[in-house]
Amino acid sequence: MTKGKKWVLEKHFQGMPKRSDMKIVEFDIPPIKDGSVLLEAVYLSLDPYMRPYTATMPEGITMIGEQIARVIESKNTEFPLGTNVLTHAGWVSHSVSDGKNLTKIPPYPKGVPLSLALGTLGMPGMTANYGLVDICAPKVGEVVVVSGAAGAVGNAVGQIAKFKGCKVIGFAGSEEKVTWLKELGFDEAFNYKTIKDLDATLKSVAPNGIDCYFDNVGGEFSNTVLNNMARLGRVACCGAISVYNDTKPLMLPAIHGTLISKEITMTGFRVVSYRDRYPEWIQRNIQWINEGKLKYKEHVTKGFDNMFDAFMGLFSGANTGKAVVEV
Amino acid sequence: MTKGKKWVLEKHFQGMPKRSDMKIVEFDIPPIKDGSVLLEAVYLSLDPYMRPYTATMPEGITMIGEQIARVIESKNTEFPLGTNVLTHAGWVSHSVSDGKNLTKIPPYPKGVPLSLALGTLGMPGMTANYGLVDICAPKVGEVVVVSGAAGAVGNAVGQIAKFKGCKVIGFAGSEEKVTWLKELGFDEAFNYKTIKDLDATLKSVAPNGIDCYFDNVGGEFSNTVLNNMARLGRVACCGAISVYNDTKPLMLPAIHGTLISKEITMTGFRVVSYRDRYPEWIQRNIQWINEGKLKYKEHVTKGFDNMFDAFMGLFSGANTGKAVVEV
Known part of the structure; x- marks a missing residue:
């Protein structure tokens, strides 16, 4: 049985977040049931909202956030092996889902990286x-x-x-x-x-x-x-x-x-609050990217264990463009 | 030749307006030219906006404000003697106009007082x-x-x-x-x-x-x-x-x-900024008044010389409903 990793919010941030407010916890990845999929994080998103939103959430939660994950085991025909999805599983390396809160990422035009699903196309x-x-x-x-x-x-x-x-x-x-x-x-x-x-x-x-x-x-x-x-x-x-x-x-x-x-x-x-309009906006942004009107930049940090440092980059100004962690 | 009176803003208000910031000045009412009318104030409006708006206007101006006035001399066929109009002539007892910035007050239904042109119908x-x-x-x-x-x-x-x-x-x-x-x-x-x-x-x-x-x-x-x-x-x-x-x-x-x-x-x-919609809103308010849905109250102070005291009532909370001065 493989182990998964997650970042736990041990203590509410007071002022600037501190490394000691969080810890990395290993967990056993459970076997999946019929109808479920096992997901492995590919890119994790880092966004400023994570700071204020966690202020009213209980301590001890898995840190919140969106990620691009890949289906690495599937008992759900809607999400076959290898499907790329968006999930709000938080700062976790592996997660299990019944598919209800997953969004499939459609194939992008040539040259448009998958990670944009967390940025300009996300x-x-x-x-x-x-x-x-x-x-x-x-x-x-x-x-x-x-x-x-x-x-x-x-x-x-x-x-x-x-x-x-x-x-x-x-x-x-x-x-x-x-x-x-x-x-x-x-x-x-x-x-x-x-x-x-x-x-x-x-x-x-x-x-x-x-x-x-x-x-x-x-x-x-x-x-x-x-x-x-x-x-x-x-x-x-x-x-x-x-x-x-x-x-x-x-x-x-x-x-x-x-x-x-x-x-x-x-x-x-x-x-x-306007999720129903995402498909329209994604199409529009893809078109603008294809026309060369809308450029993008990503600030990619490698390694799940570096999530916290990448997060701090949002506040120190270290990032240009969209901050993501590549697992 | 009759004399007119006006309230002059001698000094910008500092903090709460003081009586000494203003003075009443008499002036000669000039003879009117062809195309003009002589107006006599009937009701003068007192509104909170007068306080902040005058802060950026020069000292020495006639105090700003709207009034209901009556045509008491006319050389303009559009505004015959006795016509009731709205004018932004300020805190003055008499004013001369070529008619361009006057708004005729239409006859109101029975029981609706003329002064409402400064309140619920203004x-x-x-x-x-x-x-x-x-x-x-x-x-x-x-x-x-x-x-x-x-x-x-x-x-x-x-x-x-x-x-x-x-x-x-x-x-x-x-x-x-x-x-x-x-x-x-x-x-x-x-x-x-x-x-x-x-x-x-x-x-x-x-x-x-x-x-x-x-x-x-x-x-x-x-x-x-x-x-x-x-x-x-x-x-x-x-x-x-x-x-x-x-x-x-x-x-x-x-x-x-x-x-x-x-x-x-x-x-x-x-x-x-939405003057073009006033006629629609006035009709709607008249209808609501007629249906008994929209009631009104006026706080009427008598005498042009009491304008300042009536104005101060806005800040002391002395007024209930619309504050007007009846000349």
């Missing part, structure tokens, strides 16, 4: 579509600001906004990331860590105000962007990575007055 | 329609919270939400106001000044969360409501009267995380 890509196209609904010539722009979601947002005819301004956390954003066609890209005066910078690159803000970071940064919105601006609140590790609530100037005087709409969203 | 009534029906879009059985519920906008919001089949919870600033809200059919009404624990109160009257929040007050109160929203809740940000007189920005816990986790939409709006 949840982050869906998030970019819903948040930008549905919530922000940018019009040709409008100004779009993206924070966390070199992340899995942000880079897709910026590229889509750009080929939809917008002026796109991205913020990321290193010179390398800024260079990449410019390669992707962003009109302006800045390193938020070294920028002297965010307010002045926004006023200079968006003198008539920002029409759409795709917000991956929250916090004070986002309040400064909000103060530079144009009338009838739209904000897609996607993530707040800048505050996920705070141990007490960040205090910021009240925004009600700004929302009213500028007639701004802020919409918080979780793309999983 | 800007506040339009605000209630747009903010509640368009932004909040409450469904039958949903929970709607209204702050500033005994004000010109809030009472209409609550009544409309009620006859649209919602559970309506109102907050106002005195026992008399609470009693009136209950008479109007609010399911729950509270005096926010004496309530012990807003958070606990909201949890007890809306155990499954608040679907719609019509926000007239902003500030900490509104953040507590936000924390009690249901998934996919909608917030119409209409006013922030609780902070209009603050001299420094109120600091509040950042809300990005709440917006995301609960998938909330917050929309700031100014109803004047």
Whole structure:
């Protein structure tokens, strides 16, 4: 009997996650029943949401997350041996499923890697579509600001906004990331860590105000962007990575007055509420990739035992593009 | 030659407006030219927006505001003697207009007072329609919270939400106001000044969360409501009267995380951006008044010289319903 491995959340994270908050546990892989399949992880996803979502979950759980897995034993005709699936099994090397919560990954066009099912063709890509196209609904010539722009979601947002005819301004956390954003066609890209005066910078690159803000970071940064919105601006609140590790609530100037005087709409969203639209968005993203309009980058860490280090890369800014672990 | 009177904003308000920030100035009413009319104020409106909007206007201006005026001299065939109009002439007893920015007030059904053109059949009534029906879009059985519920906008919001089949919870600033809200059919009404624990109160009257929040007050109160929203809740940000007189920005816990986790939409709006829809909303409100579904209350102060005192009533909570001055 082979052993499986899983990452257990021993203690709730306090502030920045610590290695000692988690442990790797070995377990016996059970024999599968009729109707079930045994899955082996191929790529595991690392996403910022894992930090806030686990805060209200019990200690001792297997760390949450999505993965691309392969069927290595099957007693379910729907999922024959070798089928690639998406599963929310968490940070585990092996899992058993009755197939109900598995999503088959369709064959991708030549040259498109399987791992994109966790990135541009997965949840982050869906998030970019819903948040930008549905919530922000940018019009040709409008100004779009993206924070966390070199992340899995942000880079897709910026590229889509750009080929939809917008002026796109991205913020990321290193010179390398800024260079990449410019390669992707962003009109302006800045390193938020070294920028002297965010307010002045926004006023200079968006003198008539920002029409759409795709917000991956929250916090004070986002309040400064909000103060530079144009009338009838739209904000897609996607993530707040800048505050996920705070141990007490960040205090910021009240925004009600700004929302009213500028007639701004802020919409918080979780793309999983729109699963029924994933097939449409996946097709659209595949088409954009084929047309060369939508590029992607992955930050691949090798080895299941390195999950925690890869996770920390989300907060330290070590990752460019989509962070995955290859088993 | 008759003299006119106007209220001049001598100094920007700092904190709570002071009588010495304003002065009454007499002026000569000029003879009118061909195509013009001379207007005499009949009812002048007092609205919270006057406080924040003047902050960015130059000192020395005539105080801003809308009024119902009557044509007392006419050289414009479109506006014969005796015509009742709405004008944004400000806090003035007499004004001259070429007719371009005047809105004729149509005859109302019997029993409906002319002054409602500044209240339920005017800007506040339009605000209630747009903010509640368009932004909040409450469904039958949903929970709607209204702050500033005994004000010109809030009472209409609550009544409309009620006859649209919602559970309506109102907050106002005195026992008399609470009693009136209950008479109007609010399911729950509270005096926010004496309530012990807003958070606990909201949890007890809306155990499954608040679907719609019509926000007239902003500030900490509104953040507590936000924390009690249901998934996919909608917030119409209409006013922030609780902070209009603050001299420094109120600091509040950042809300990005709440917006995301609960998938909330917050929309700031100014109803004047939707003027083309006023005729539709006025007809609808008249119909609701005729059907007895939409009641109204006015707080009438007599005398042009009492404008300032009536204005202060907005902030002290002295007014119930729509505040107007009758000349």
